[in-house]
Amino acid sequence: MRVEFLGGIRTVTGSATLLERGSLKWLVDCGMFQGGKQLEERNRKVQPYHAKTLSFILLTHAHIDHSGLIPKLVKEGFRGRVICTKATLDLCEVMLRDSGHIQEMEAEWLNRKSRRSGGEEANPLYTVNDAERSLKYFQSLNYDDMFSIADGVKVRFKDAGHILGSAIIELWIEEEGQERKLVFSGDLGSSDQPIIQDPTWIEEGDIIWLESTYGNRLHKSREETVQELLKIVQEAIANQAKVIIPAFAVERTQDVIYTLSQLMRKGSIPSIPIYIDSPLAISATEIFKRNSDCFDQETKELLLGGENPLEPPGIIYTQTTEESRAINEDQRPAVIVSASGMCDSGRIKHHLKHHLWREASHIVFIGYQGEGTIGRRIVDGAKTVRLFGEEIAVKAHIHTLGGFSAHADQKGLLEWLSHFENPRLEVFVTHGEKKASIELDQLIREQFHFKTTIPKWRERRVLFGAEERIAPEERMMEVSPPEETLHVLLRHLDRNYKRLRRKLKRGRSKEFRDLYWLKDLEEINKKLEELEIKLE
Numbered sequence: 001m002r003v004e005f006l007g008g009i010r011t012v013t014g015s016a017t018l019l020e021r022g023s024l025k026w027l028v029d030c031g032m033f034q035g036g037k038q039l040e041e042r043n044r045k046v047q048p049y050h051a052k053t054l055s056f057i058l059l060t061h062a063h064i065d066h067s068g069l070i071p072k073l074v075k076e077g078f079r080g081r082v083i084c085t086k087a088t089l090d091l092c093e094v095m096l097r098d099s100g101h102i103q104e105m106e107a108e109w110l111n112r113k114s115r116r117s118g119g120e121e122a123n124p125l126y127t128v129n130d131a132e133r134s135l136k137y138f139q140s141l142n143y144d145d146m147f148s149i150a151d152g153v154k155v156r157f158k159d160a161g162h163i164l165g166s167a168i169i170e171l172w173i174e175e176e177g178q179e180r181k182l183v184f185s186g187d188l189g190s191s192d193q194p195i196i197q198d199p200t201w202i203e204e205g206d207i208i209w210l211e212s213t214y215g216n217r218l219h220k221s222r223e224e225t226v227q228e229l230l231k232i233v234q235e236a237i238a239n240q241a242k243v244i245i246p247a248f249a250v251e252r253t254q255d256v257i258y259t260l261s262q263l264m265r266k267g268s269i270p271s272i273p274i275y276i277d278s279p280l281a282i283s284a285t286e287i288f289k290r291n292s293d294c295f296d297q298e299t300k301e302l303l304l305g306g307e308n309p310l311e312p313p314g315i316i317y318t319q320t321t322e323e324s325r326a327i328n329e330d331q332r333p334a335v336i337v338s339a340s341g342m343c344d345s346g347r348i349k350h351h352l353k354h355h356l357w358r359e360a361s362h363i364v365f366i367g368y369q370g371e372g373t374i375g376r377r378i379v380d381g382a383k384t385v386r387l388f389g390e391e392i393a394v395k396a397h398i399h400t401l402g403g404f405s406a407h408a409d410q411k412g413l414l415e416w417l418s419h420f421e422n423p424r425l426e427v428f429v430t431h432g433e434k435k436a437s438i439e440l441d442q443l444i445r446e447q448f449h450f451k452t453t454i455p456k457w458r459e460r461r462v463l464f465g466a467e468e469r470i471a472p473e474e475r476m477m478e479v480s481p482p483e484e485t486l487h488v489l490l491r492h493l494d495r496n497y498k499r500l501r502r503k504l505k506r507g508r509s510k511e512f513r514d515l516y517w518l519k520d521l522e523e524i525n526k527k528l529e530e531l532e533i534k535l536e
């Protein structure tokens, strides 16, 4: 069988893997690239398959960097099933719709700009309508149920403990009378995360895809992190200031609500307003309440005792933009939780504009800040950042609290891997920025002696076969229609010719004197002339 690494490779976004066995083709995850123009361009690039030829998509969890291109695929003719857990389906309903809305807004913004400059019209990647239409292809599967999805292909979802409904995907594939097992870690949670379960240990597998978001970092313990947050909130209360928390609408927001709720219950902080200023986070919290079967023991017990840790006193959900604006008039010390988590879109940008320049305010980062995002710039110590066309000074207290992460750290990833019993396990290190993947890759080889690879983007490989990996360049020739191949070849020829000319110009022709390059060039020239004559 064959695999192509389509995303979540040397980056944490755009997760997607194409698998092929004979004529059967399917994807594991279908995520959107985020974080800068260059990466995001990949969302529009032609995929190396026709959406119509895919039989199904297996989805690890609802985060947009894993699910965000599904509506685009449906728009392009995908008519198979998207298999995921029930909670993932519920979350995708609100998240994909929200993503469609963001796509529409962005296209509109671009169009306003291009109309002024007489440029071309931009189409949204997909619309709210496309997102809604894609939902009818979703089908849910319970954790731990074995499901035969095609002849000789079975799948099972295990709790990944990352966000509500998140799954590790186990995949058994029969080929030429042999059954092999692939495991996709998806995003793995850390074991002391509240509300949801810990990641499930897996013992069997032949090849696994392992995420490496924090492959080069260790988190502080949960307890230390809660203490840090407590100190920040106390200081803000003493100074009548605000605490701004950019948070991903799913999981991080609920985690913050849970933690503040516990601190209030213990009397560590008084009941202050907690604004949840993100319509998506509000819907997500509702979905959490509907899927309490996914909760861990501790949370289930709290609920049984009549206490809902997702509804602390003082919590204020702001749905409309007017309500959101009114937050600025509240003079009391307060916590404002808003999305997006990496500060690139959503209402958080307004709150940053109001508070980044105030010395008394606190900005608390609790999630991963991807390369190229506004959040990453602030964390990296930028003196100013640009928001809504205005340069805003960064004077507020900036905090990063790693212990709130929804991802396992280096230790957690290695611990999860240690449960595999197969000494010949092969590991693809994915879903991490280059540095993180490299460090984890090295540790895995040292500690477990597994065969490891950090794949390249769009690299293709043959699994369980004698064939070697196929480099992206060679593959291009192999799968492209002749016309496209011709253009690629001509481009290469042009580029190589120009390079050679430059070298000769720089006076390096003497170095070529002893080589037989003159003869080679003569030959190439002759071939080109022949071709041209044939075309006439």
Ligand SMILES: [Zn+2]
Binding pocket: 061, 063, 162, 187
């Ligand atoms: Zn995720």
Ligand SMILES: [Zn+2]
Binding pocket: 012, 015, 063, 065, 066, 187, 431
């Ligand atoms: Zn992810």
